[in-house]
Amino acid sequence: MLSMVYIEHLLYPMPNFIKDDYWFFPMFRCNHNGRCCEDPTTQISLTLGDIWRLCKAHKKSALDLYKEGIIGVFPFGDPFKDDEFETDIGLFVPCKHRIFNEKMGKKICSVYEHRPINCRLFPIWILAEAPMNEIMDLVKNHQCGECCGVDEDFEEDRKIYQKYKGALVEIIEREIQLSDPFYESLGLKKRLVAKKSNTQEDDLKIVEKLVADLQKEDFSEVFIKIDDEIKKHEFEEKLPAMEEFL
């Protein structure tokens, strides 16, 4: 629900007393705290469309982005099996797009307008669908909670999150239908089995070891083929922003 406070946020810089009090936010608003962009256990897979949009933002090829360590082949945890991973194309995390911005006095996403669909979906998919206790967990236990508005209008706001999520999901599904068979044809989707972990520290060590092992391999040929493939398709250049659904 678009409230006057939100309109004011769009028009004017936020005073600090508001910035520090997430309860005051009427709706989610990314404040670039970067937890989701810097935690190495975060997994951000990329569709061919995501890669095409990042190439446009950087004015570089996918091969260039791979050689600069911005994108690559990474392990993605199987949501149903704790100890299994599948290799896929993704962003290197901690993400190299987090760059210090003089004007804002902090690190922000330097490709925000061109960021991947998975970056756009977090935490919108949680706010759109999750039960209230999970949303409160997000607000209280994650730094991202600083930007999540949870007030008496939340169920009204949820309808906006659902519409925004729906628009993004439509695009990601379309692009996945194109990307997944292509990545499979490159022999990319391999299963990796790692020791089961019990703690977050273990998780981190396991992911770091898998990433380090994959980084020893040279995937240049894969990214040359991706550059050829993205030239053959048309992708949406400008993805929807949540403001369009208010």
Ligand code: SF4
């Ligand atoms: S592309 Fe931007 S939003 Fe996505 S992980 Fe990188 S810094 Fe974060």
